[in-house]
Amino acid sequence: MRPSPRTARNLLTATVAAVLAVTLLPATPASARRVTVDRRFFGVHDADLTSWPQVPVGSVRLWDAGVTWRDIETSPGVYDFTKLDAQVRAANARGAEVTLVLGMTPDFYATRGEGKTSMPVSLGVWNNYVRAVVTRYSAANWGTRGIAAYQVWNEVNVTGYWTGTPYDMALLTKATWNTVKSVDPGALVLSPAFATRIREQIDGMRGITKFAFAQVNHVPAWRYTNAISLNLYPLDHYGSVVGTPEKSMQLLRKARKILGYGGMPAKKPIWNTEINYGMPTGTRGGTGADALSPARQAAYVLRTLLLNAANKVKRVDWYAYDMGYLANGKTLGNTRLSDPGDRTTPTVAGRAFALAQAWMMRGNARLVGPSRTALPCAKDGNGTYTCVITYAHGVRRVYWNPDHRVRIRVARSATYKVGVYGGRTKIDGGSRLRVNDKPVMVRSKH
Numbered sequence: 001m002r003p004s005p006r007t008a009r010n011l012l013t014a015t016v017a018a019v020l021a022v023t024l025l026p027a028t029p030a031s032a033r034r035v036t037v038d039r040r041f042f043g044v045h046d047a048d049l050t051s052w053p054q055v056p057v058g059s060v061r062l063w064d065a066g067v068t069w070r071d072i073e074t075s076p077g078v079y080d081f082t083k084l085d086a087q088v089r090a091a092n093a094r095g096a097e098v099t100l101v102l103g104m105t106p107d108f109y110a111t112r113g114e115g116k117t118s119m120p121v122s123l124g125v126w127n128n129y130v131r132a133v134v135t136r137y138s139a140a141n142w143g144t145r146g147i148a149a150y151q152v153w154n155e156v157n158v159t160g161y162w163t164g165t166p167y168d169m170a171l172l173t174k175a176t177w178n179t180v181k182s183v184d185p186g187a188l189v190l191s192p193a194f195a196t197r198i199r200e201q202i203d204g205m206r207g208i209t210k211f212a213f214a215q216v217n218h219v220p221a222w223r224y225t226n227a228i229s230l231n232l233y234p235l236d237h238y239g240s241v242v243g244t245p246e247k248s249m250q251l252l253r254k255a256r257k258i259l260g261y262g263g264m265p266a267k268k269p270i271w272n273t274e275i276n277y278g279m280p281t282g283t284r285g286g287t288g289a290d291a292l293s294p295a296r297q298a299a300y301v302l303r304t305l306l307l308n309a310a311n312k313v314k315r316v317d318w319y320a321y322d323m324g325y326l327a328n329g330k331t332l333g334n335t336r337l338s339d340p341g342d343r344t345t346p347t348v349a350g351r352a353f354a355l356a357q358a359w360m361m362r363g364n365a366r367l368v369g370p371s372r373t374a375l376p377c378a379k380d381g382n383g384t385y386t387c388v389i390t391y392a393h394g395v396r397r398v399y400w401n402p403d404h405r406v407r408i409r410v411a412r413s414a415t416y417k418v419g420v421y422g423g424r425t426k427i428d429g430g431s432r433l434r435v436n437d438k439p440v441m442v443r444s445k446h
Helices: 005-020 082-093 123-136 166-185 199-203 207-212 243-259 295-310 348-361
Strands: 042-044 058-062 073-075 099-100 149-151 186-196 227-231 270-275 317-318 367-369 385-392 394-400 405-410 414-419 425-428 433-434 440-444
Touching: 042 199, 042 348, 058 348, 099 367, 123 149, 123 166, 149 348, 166 186, 166 207, 166 433, 186 207, 186 270, 199 207, 199 243, 227 243, 243 270, 243 295, 295 317, 295 348, 295 367, 295 385, 394 433, 433 440
Parallel strands: 042 058, 042 317, 058 099, 099 149, 149 186, 186 227, 227 270, 270 317
Antiparallel strands: 367 385, 385 394, 394 440, 405 433, 414 425, 414 440
16 A cells, blocks of 8 residues: 655655765766667657558557556456557558557545546555556567556656656556566566656756655665666747747756756656647647748758767657547647548658668668767757768768848759758759758768
């Protein structure tokens, strides 16, 4: 059984005091000159995997897909895997690795009258559920590993998803690790997801700061995970400034710093498990995002994927490929990978999702930093980003400036350029190129 709220608060307070008594340096990305990605980096959400996206997809995170704990365990000890089986088969058939979010609490296991967002009545009922799921989709039972990663919960620093304490979630994280690893040692355990959009989610009473210090028997909860999950949505606006992919990377740096103060090492893998743009919060939350032009949507996709890879994020799950319309005709995010009326045909942004894979993976590609200690996708004094990608037949350089129109000089061996629409145009080596907020890739021999 879980401890009382008073005990949990006392333990958490003691833990924070103990950690603060020790001088800890914040975690920052380890120095690296080269970064490679594999197809699993390119992930999506999709509520109905029977209508598979018509672009390459390397991984799928099952959330908002009707397969939470309360959807599967229909009464105590009774599990309905029908929908989850279909989704896992669809992903497996296309070689996409599956991550399943394990929460949320069925009403018959809820405590404190808080329903699906509450701590379950005991760790025993949680362990039984986790064991049933992992056993079903293990290689021993499924033939191959059907589900590759199990995520403890979604957005535990948002009360709409979790009303327990940080210590409660630390207990669930440890219990998940022990159960998953006892049944299928090769499966991954992904930390509960943390939202990063507003200050309250970072350092409020239930923010990332509190979870960074949560421990069970003096062991930090992050040790019971293979990777840390961040949902790196920026706000639609910060005052008059639009939330962009570059702002999302500022959120990443802030979260890494906080987790480092909690003792998490810089080498701990981070997954960006939800990303999109233009989502309002507060009183406008859920009302839908203002539209962006197709070209800017494609630009956001390319900039997001390049910057996440450059900053050593191991996976990016776009929310969502098949995003439908809200009642007011808008979609929740403004960067849509498919036509909401069709749900499988790629938009310009969806085709950019495939274009990014061609740039970042084809020909044994590697993103290269400007020095031995600098990460790729460096920004110069004018705010222009340059992502250098070496590959078997030459070099791809991707340029953009999110704020200004500038001119850059291309390499003398440059042969052609490719814009956000994917069209190829010949260029003269050593010529000057106009650059704006929409990335352009220039191919050269060296």
